[in-house]
Amino acid sequence: MLVNRSKTQRMHIVEQLGHALDFHIQPLQIRGIPLEMIALTSLVDVGATARRLSEAGREHASDWEELLGALGAEATQEDLVKGLLEGRTLILQPEGTGAAWVQSEVQQLNRPVGTTNNQNILVSSQTGFIEDLTTNIGLIRNELRSPDLKLANIDIGSREKRRILVLSLTNAADPAFVTDIEKALQEHANTPFASLQQVSRWLRSTPRWSPLPSFVKTESPHEVAFFLKKGRIVLLVEGYPEAIVIPVELPDLFIADTDRDYTPVTAFMIIAFRILGALIAIFAPATYVALISVNPDVMKIELIYSIAQSRVGVPYPSLTEALILLFIIEMLFEALVRLPKSIGPAMTMVGGIILGQAVVEANLVSSLLIIIIAASTIANFTVIGYHFTLVIRLWRYIMLLFASIFGPLGIVCGFYLMLSLVSSATLMRHPMIPFKPVTKKE
Amino acid sequence: MRKRVRTGICLLAAWLGCALMTTGCWDYHDINHRTVPVIMGVSKGQEKRYKVSLQIPIPAERKLNVKVVSREASTISEGIDNIRTDVENYIDLLSIQLIVVSQELAREGLQDALTNAIRATAFPPKTLLAVTDSDMEELLSNTKKAITSDITTFYKFANKRAGWTPKTAKANLMESFSSTQSYTQDILLPIIKPGRETVLEFDGSAILKKGKMIGRLSDNETLVVNVITNRFYGADVEVLESASLTIRSAHMHWSSRVTENGPELVGKLNLQTSLSESRIEKPKSEHISDLEKLFLKELEQVTNKLIQTGADPLGLGNHFRSKIPFEKLAQWRSDYYPELKVRYLVDVKINNLGSLVQAE
Numbered sequence: 001m002l003v004n005r006s007k008t009q010r011m012h013i014v015e016q017l018g019h020a021l022d023f024h025i026q027p028l029q030i031r032g033i034p035l036e037m038i039a040l041t042s043l044v045d046v047g048a049t050a051r052r053l054s055e056a057g058r059e060h061a062s063d064w065e066e067l068l069g070a071l072g073a074e075a076t077q078e079d080l081v082k083g084l085l086e087g088r089t090l091i092l093q094p095e096g097t098g099a100a101w102v103q104s105e106v107q108q109l110n111r112p113v114g115t116t117n118n119q120n121i122l123v124s125s126q127t128g129f130i131e132d133l134t135t136n137i138g139l140i141r142n143e144l145r146s147p148d149l150k151l152a153n154i155d156i157g158s159r160e161k162r163r164i165l166v167l168s169l170t171n172a173a174d175p176a177f178v179t180d181i182e183k184a185l186q187e188h189a190n191t192p193f194a195s196l197q198q199v200s201r202w203l204r205s206t207p208r209w210s211p212l213p214s215f216v217k218t219e220s221p222h223e224v225a226f227f228l229k230k231g232r233i234v235l236l237v238e239g240y241p242e243a244i245v246i247p248v249e250l251p252d253l254f255i256a257d258t259d260r261d262y263t264p265v266t267a268f269m270i271i272a273f274r275i276l277g278a279l280i281a282i283f284a285p286a287t288y289v290a291l292i293s294v295n296p297d298v299m300k301i302e303l304i305y306s307i308a309q310s311r312v313g314v315p316y317p318s319l320t321e322a323l324i325l326l327f328i329i330e331m332l333f334e335a336l337v338r339l340p341k342s343i344g345p346a347m348t349m350v351g352g353i354i355l356g357q358a359v360v361e362a363n364l365v366s367s368l369l370i371i372i373i374a375a376s377t378i379a380n381f382t383v384i385g386y387h388f389t390l391v392i393r394l395w396r397y398i399m400l401l402f403a404s405i406f407g408p409l410g411i412v413c414g415f416y417l418m419l420s421l422v423s424s425a426t427l428m429r430h431p432m433i434p435f436k437p438v439t440k441k442e
Numbered sequence: 443m444r445k446r447v448r449t450g451i452c453l454l455a456a457w458l459g460c461a462l463m464t465t466g467c468w469d470y471h472d473i474n475h476r477t478v479p480v481i482m483g484v485s486k487g488q489e490k491r492y493k494v495s496l497q498i499p500i501p502a503e504r505k506l507n508v509k510v511v512s513r514e515a516s517t518i519s520e521g522i523d524n525i526r527t528d529v530e531n532y533i534d535l536l537s538i539q540l541i542v543v544s545q546e547l548a549r550e551g552l553q554d555a556l557t558n559a560i561r562a563t564a565f566p567p568k569t570l571l572a573v574t575d576s577d578m579e580e581l582l583s584n585t586k587k588a589i590t591s592d593i594t595t596f597y598k599f600a601n602k603r604a605g606w607t608p609k610t611a612k613a614n615l616m617e618s619f620s621s622t623q624s625y626t627q628d629i630l631l632p633i634i635k636p637g638r639e640t641v642l643e644f645d646g647s648a649i650l651k652k653g654k655m656i657g658r659l660s661d662n663e664t665l666v667v668n669v670i671t672n673r674f675y676g677a678d679v680e681v682l683e684s685a686s687l688t689i690r691s692a693h694m695h696w697s698s699r700v701t702e703n704g705p706e707l708v709g710k711l712n713l714q715t716s717l718s719e720s721r722i723e724k725p726k727s728e729h730i731s732d733l734e735k736l737f738l739k740e741l742e743q744v745t746n747k748l749i750q751t752g753a754d755p756l757g758l759g760n761h762f763r764s765k766i767p768f769e770k771l772a773q774w775r776s777d778y779y780p781e782l783k784v785r786y787l788v789d790v791k792i793n794n795l796g797s798l799v800q801a802e
Contacts, residue, residue, distance in 0.1 A: 293470045296478070297536035297566070304478050304537060308501035311474035318472055405467045 009080065009099060010092055013038060016081050026050060027094070032060035033067050036092045039104060043087035048105035053091075064098050073100035085160075113139065116219040117241070118386075123261040125222040129241045133163060136221075136236050136243070140167065143225040150178075154185045162193040165236040167224075172231040180428050181233055181246070196237065196244060203246065205427040211394050213387035214427040216245040216252050226257035247427040249434045253278065253383045277382030281392050282418070284376040285322050286403035286411050288369060292318040294407030311366040319404040321365045325373045326396070328355060474501055477531040478538075480589065483578040484521075484555070485544035487514035492547075494521030497582045498529060499589060508589050510582045518555060519562065535564045541615065542582075542634065545575040545648070545655065553653030556619040567616035573648040573655065576635040584636035608668045608678050609661045611647035622653035625771045626759025630659065630667060651753035651775075659744070666744040669711065670694055670756050682732045685720040689713055690793065698761040704781030705762055711737065711786060716794035726792055734788040741786045754779055 017023045022042035028035055030053055037053070039046055053071060061067040073091065076083070076099045080090060089104040113135060115121075116128030125143065129136045141149065148170045155161040164185060168178045181203060188202045196215070205214035215235075218224060219242050224234050227245045235244040245252075254274040259267040292311070296304050314321060332351040336344055356374075360367045380392050395418055402410035425432040479496045487493035495512040511529060515521035526533045541559075543552060559565050574581055611630040613621075621629035630647040637643040647664045649657045659667065668674050674692040691714045698707050717729065748756060752775060759774045766778065 292473045294467075296473045296476065297534060301478065301480065301537055301539060304473065305499065305501060305506065308474045308476070308478075309503065309506070311472065312501050312503050314474065317470075405462065405465045407470075 010036075013080055013084070013090075017084060028053060028091075030054060030056055030061075031067055031070065033064060034094055035067075036094060037089060037102075038084065038092060039089040040084055040087070041107075043085075043104070043107055043109070044089050045105040045107050046089075049089050049102070052105065053102060064093060068100050071100075071102050073102045075100055110135065119219045121220055121222075121258065123258050125220065127221060128219040129221065129236075129243060131239050131241050133165060133236055133238050136241075137165070139221040140224055140228075140234075140243075143221045144169075144228060148172075149228070152178075152182050154182065154189060156185065156189055156191065156193045156199075158190050158192050160192075163238040164199075167228065167234040167236065169228045169231070172229055173233060174231065177428065177430065178233060184428070196240070199235070199237075199244075200246075200427070203428055205425070207421075207424060210421060210425055211391050212248075212422065212425045212432065213385075213391070214246065214248055214425070215387075216248050216385055217242045217387065218245060219243075220257075223257045247430040248432060250422060250432055251434070253385065253388050256384050274382045274384070277379040278392060281376050281380040281382075282395050282399055283411065283415075284372050284379070285326065285396060286399035286414065287408075288372045289318045289322055289400060290403040290407045290411055293404065298408065307366070307368055310368050313363045314366055316364075317404075318369075319400065321369055322373070322400060325359070325365055325369060326400075328359075329373060329377055330393075471532045471534070475531055476534040477501075477529065478534050478536075480538065481540045481542060481582060481585070482522075482535075482538055483512075483542045483544075483574075483582055484518060484547060485578040486546045490514040490516045492516065492518055492521055493578070494518055494525065495578050495582055496522070496525050496533070497585070497589065498525075498531075498533070500529075500531060506590055508586045510579065510586065512579060518558070519564070522564075536566055538565055538569050540570045540572060541565070542572050542574050542578065543631075544578055545573055545633075548573045548631070548648060548650070548655035551652075551654040552618070552650070553622045556615070556622055556653060559615060560619045565615060567614065567619075569615045571613050571615060571618050571631050573631045573633045574635055575633060575645070581634070581636045585641050588641040608674045608676055609665045610644045611659075611664050611667070612673070618650070618653075621650065621755075626754065626763060626774050627757040628652070628753040628755045630664065630755045631655075632664075633658065649748070649751060649753045649755055651751070656753055657751050659747075662740070663744050663747070666740050667748075667756060670709065670741065670745070679718060680715075680733060680736065682729065682736060684724050684732065685729050686718050687715040687729060687733055687792070688718045689715050696761050698765060700762065700765050704783065705766075705778050707758060707761060707782065707784045709741070709784065709786045711741070711788045713737070713788065713790045715790060715792050717792055717796055726795065730790045730792060733790045737788045737790075738786055741788070742784075745784050745786075749780065749782060749784075752779065758782060758784065 014025075017040070020040070022040045024037075024039050024041045024044075024046050026037045026046065028037050028050060037046070037050060039049065056070050061070060067073075071091075076090070080099065083101060084090060087104060087106055088101050090099055091102055092099050110130055110132040113127055113130055115126045119128070127139060129139060137151070146169065150168050150170050152166040154164045154166065156164055166178070166182055166185065184202050184204065185199070191198075191202075193199075196217075200214040201208075203214065216227075218227075221243075224243045224245070228234055232245050232247070235246065237244065254271050259270060262270065291299055292307065296307075299307075316324070328351070332347070335347055335351075339347055356370050359365050360370060376396065380389055380396075383389060383392060395414075398417075399411060399414040402414035404410070406413060423431070423433055477498045477500050479498045481497045483495035483497075485493045485495070493512055493514045495510060497508060497510050499506040499508045509529075511525050513521050513524035513528075515524055522533070522535070543555075547555075560567065611632045613629050613631050618629050618631070621627050629650050631650060632647050633645045634642045635645055644661065646658050646660045647667075648655045649659060665674075665678060669692045672692075672694050674689070678689045680687050680689055693712045695710045695712070696707060697710075698705065700706070713733070715733065717726075720729075745756070745758075748754065754775065759771075759779065762774070762778070763771065766774070770777070
């Protein structure tokens with residue numbers, strides 16, 4: 001269908017985009033009909049597109065409509081500016097009476113599919129998602145060749161739209177849950193998209209102030225297929241090279257999809273170490289403070305004296321001591337994230353080895369604490385997912401506070417609070433701790 | 443809405459404030475500002491009733507400074523308090539490993555002191571108790587050197603996994619206290635004195651009856667007591683005329699009954715032994731019968747000696763708790779115990795004859 005509109009159509013486009021550096025408007029004559037081609041050079045390879053259009057045929061076309069047919073053009077229906085921003089190419093009659101979309105030769109803006117960047121995959125497929133949605137779907141289909149894969153498309157945003165895809169496996173996922181999620185996203189279709197956290201708020205994760213993330217992020221299509229088969233729902237957000245898996249369940253912290261590639265015994269060992277790691281990360285500094293300041297008497301006498309000797313001359317109470325060192329470590333983490341890759345190792349050297357040694361020699365902290373903080377920091381990263389690492393980092397401080405006030409009893413209190421927080425966390429009435437009767441999936 | 447949030451926050455702050463107030467966390471002492479005495483000595487003072495001595499290791503960089511501080515006072519807690527005033531660090535008694543009581547005090551009776559120690563909860567109930575007949579200051583100073591190099595010296599004496607042998611008695615504060623309250627059980631305390639080459643010398647054990655020391659047992663008698671009370675752990679070499687046998691384990695099984703002539707006990711002892719030295723070529727069966735005879739003699743001798751003193755550190759009365767009415771149990775020490783007849787059966791097995799061939 002050809003849409004004839006007044007010349008203001010062209011005026012409108014020029015007004016909105018004419019100032020842009022990449023705005024391109026070019027007169028062309030194809031099969032004897034003069035027309036104008038409009039596109040954004042940053043998104044469209046204009047030269048190649050014009051060449052292709054010119055090669056459409058030699059003989060003269062009788063009218064505009066025949067030309068469109070020959071070019072395989074598509075009628076314009078929506079806002080022309082939006083179409084241009086999406087990387088489409090517009091052809092206009094010089095008088096501005098007719099307009100149509102033609103196939104663009106797109107500029108290559110996406111990186112090629114490669115390995116994952118921030119996630120190490122030991123066994124299983126090494127490919128990782130990229131920023132392009134279509135490629136990502138392709139990667140998932142490559143892992144999961146199933147007709148049951150259901151995709152729902154939701155555009156979020158007021159002026160600029162961001163595409164979110166909701167993926168689920170119809171034979172595994174709870175259909176009511178899928179509809180709930182889609183509905184919750186649809187309700188906010190006109191809200192500007194700001195962050196993934198905002199999306200998780202839309203999905204009504206409770207409690208609102210909870211530090212626990214309501215989703216797992218993964219860069220691996222292999223893992224996405226694993227989660228889909230388990231009945232989870234996967235969100236793909238345009239521009240994010242990660243898939244978002246909802247809802248999160250507690251075992252996701254400790255059990256990875258790739259564990260199934262090991263023998264059961266070794267997999268069990270690895271999982272046990274991850275759980276132990278999380279516990280050490282949370283408890284070690286708190287236990288130090290509780291035992292040093294509040295209840296040294298629960299330790300063996302040998303230990304009491306060896307610790308007391310290592311702390312001779314340390315001027316601060318153990319809480320201050322632990323906080324000093326923890327803050328240094330936290331700053332080291334933050335600095336390492338910002339630093340270019342070439343300076344990172346030097347920073348680790350200065351921060352970890354030199355500072356650690358010097359701080360002990362200056363009698364600011366005891367050498368035992370260095371060991372404990374180091375152990376706790378290493379253990380922190382044994383859990384799966386950076387989001388959870390942050391929660392553990394936070395909870396370490398809460399435990400430290402409790403321990404310094406109430407001693408070993410405080411550790412128990414803090415642990416109790418942590419367990420109740422984890423148990424009360426839900427996303428769309430879906431609890432984080434999945435206590436439910438075992439049902440066979442797939 | 444906002445008002446409700448604000449009151450909520452105020453309440454939360456108040457609640458947290460109250461919670462913080464109750465903790466007393468500002469009174470905590472860091473580990474390097476505490477001193478944890480390992481041994482406490484209590485003896486008779488010259489002017490006042492008690493003389494309390496504490497051996498206090500004060501942590502310094504890479505070593506310990508061990509001090510022995512003594513103060514006289516009319517009560518034990520006053521004595522500790524006097525020491526606390528004079529020592530620079532906070533004294534934490536909750537890790538005390540050993541309390542040594544002088545023999546004079548033990549003879550006067552420890553019941554009150556034990557009751558107070560348990561009541562005050564200043565000492566851990568697992569603290570070991572010992573009696574000494576030598577000078578307390580000398581004992582504590584003598585052990586100073588050993589403590590400086592290894593803080594756990596005393597602890598090791600009483601530890602099954604370290605230096606404890608079945609020839610020494612072992613009793614902790616809680617056991618001693620409960621024996622003073624029990625109708626049917628008394629306790630033995632080890633007697634220690636400063637050694638010349640070794641840190642300590644064990645000099646038998648003290649028999650406590652209702653918290654009062656009434657006699658002593660020698661090393662070997664203590665071993666027998668440990669065998670009878672099933673506290674035999676580790677190994678002990680028993681020298682016979684022709685051989686020496688190492689006892690690997692000893693177990694006693696009791697059967698009790700009350701007859702018209704008074705209470706009767708039969709103890710069946712199972713000994714697992716191995717042959718360590720043999721002087722004359724003698725068959726195994728003779729070693730067995732020798733050892734059985736030896737043990738029978740010793741068991742009967744010690745039991746009779748203890749029955750004569752009237753104290754029951756073997757806990758023989760415990761076997762009659764279900765057979766004598768509870769109201770009469772209070773008279774166990776006076777009415778039943780002197781009448782008690784104990785018969786022993788000893789069963790010896792030699793499990794290991796070594797690599798050499800031995801005649802049957």
